[in-house]
Amino acid sequence: MAIISNIGTRVELVPMDGHFHNISVALYRQADTDGAALLVHTYSARDGAGERIDSIAETMVTLGGLERRPGNRLRFPCGSEHALAVRRTFLEAVKLDLSAPRSAHPLTTVDRKSGLTIEVDPLGDGQYRVRSAGDDPDSQGPRRVGVIVNGLLKLGDMRRVVSDEDTEDCVAFECGCSHDALVGLLLVRAPNVRAIVREQEAMSARGTLSAPSAQAD
Ligand SMILES: [Zn+2]
Structure with missing residues (x-):
């Protein structure tokens, strides 16, 4: 089992996830071998919390055009951090109405x-x-x-x-x-x-x- 020894620096927090039992969910920035990567994480031990975290990460991939990295981390394909934009993507992903289709917004x-x-x-x-x-x-x-x-x-x-x-x-x-x-x-x-x-x-x-x-x- 992979153990996260150093979760990194918290860059954004949603204290209460209205779509999942008001657990707190956060976005962490971790140093990676080829630049920084991001991790969606919760300390909640509730059943289903892991699936919820996974769903938020997947929504960030769709909404923000991030890509998945090993260890459940996320990153932009260009390798840049886009620190402000990624926080906005996280906030929007947590807020997203779960009954809405999960697709990228048009231009x-x-x-x-x-x-x-x-x-x-x-x-x-x-x-x-x-x-x-x-x-x-x-x-x-x-x-x-x-x-x-x-x-x-x-x-x-x-x-x-x-x-x-x-x-x-x-x-x-x-x-x-x-x-x-x-x-x-x-x-x-x-x-x-x-x-x-x-x-x-x-x-x-x-x-x-x-x-x-x-x-x-
Ligand atoms: Zn870029």
Whole structure:
């Protein structure tokens, strides 16, 4: 039996898994022979907890385009860590409605605020262009594209790409590799990036409140 001698550093925590008896599940970063890898883990000894962990890891493979490594670890095929994006993938995988089909998100979404359809075109070399499609009577397209570009930059730790036309609708991953599934996943949350950043801050604040005496009550 494989024994995990050093589980690594915890990078994300869901204190209560609403889909499985409110157990706590966490994502750990481990040093690997060829870079870092991630491990989904719980300390719960409940029957079925192992299967639940396996299901979360498999959902991360589908939603984020990660790949399985020996020892149940996960990694992006490009070898980069994409630390922010992988945490988001973990959070979304734990939250996912179990009755929903488990499939990668498409590179298109409806922006609820404007009603516009937002499309993301892969340009190769890890670059993506965001554009709006459909009727735009109030000319909200450019502004909403800007919001979504900003969301992708923040959630995916992507960088801006200055195009020849001097537009600000292109983003890229530093690794220079395509991550279509990951962009589809981030795109769902990108229009609402401020709420997401707030949620992340609240979660990391909770994560540091380990000693009861540190909690204000
Ligand atoms: Zn990459």
